[in-house]
Amino acid sequence: xxxxxxxxxxxxxxxxxxxxxxxIAPGDHVAVALRDLSGTVRVRCGDEILSVALRxxxxxxxxxxxxxxxxxxxxxxxxxxxxxxxxxxxxGEHVHIHNLRSQRARAA
Numbered sequence: 001x002x003x004x005x006x007x008x009x010x011x012x013x014x015x016x017x018x019x020x021x022x023x024i025a026p027g028d029h030v031a032v033a034l035r036d037l038s039g040t041v042r043v044r045c046g047d048e049i050l051s052v053a054l055r056x057x058x059x060x061x062x063x064x065x066x067x068x069x070x071x072x073x074x075x076x077x078x079x080x081x082x083x084x085x086x087x088x089x090x091x092g093e094h095v096h097i098h099n100l101r102s103q104r105a106r107a108a
Contacts, residue, residue, distance in 0.1 A: 025079030
């Protein structure tokens with residue numbers, strides 16, 4: 001079934017249509033929360049809606065992993081690298097300064 005206003009596939013009851021987070025560019029390793037989130041959330045990834053079980057609450061505007069990632073992995077957001085993980089991160093886990101070394105924060 002397609003969402004009537006967004007033209008993307010959805011599952012579940014009609015009143016549950018829409019999404020809670022978005023993958024900004026295809027291939028991004030993270031999604032961005034569109035509101036404070038917890039539990040299982042719906043993520044818009046291109047023309048699809050994926051279900052992701054969050055491992056912890058995610059604040060509005062923060063990012064979480066869409067798949068399991070390893071320590072040292074380069075993380076993509078906006079279709080570009082934003083940093084490297086300082087430890088392994090599981091799908092649904094918060095990705096932030098406690099586990100990501102920013103590319104922008106590096107000394108020149």
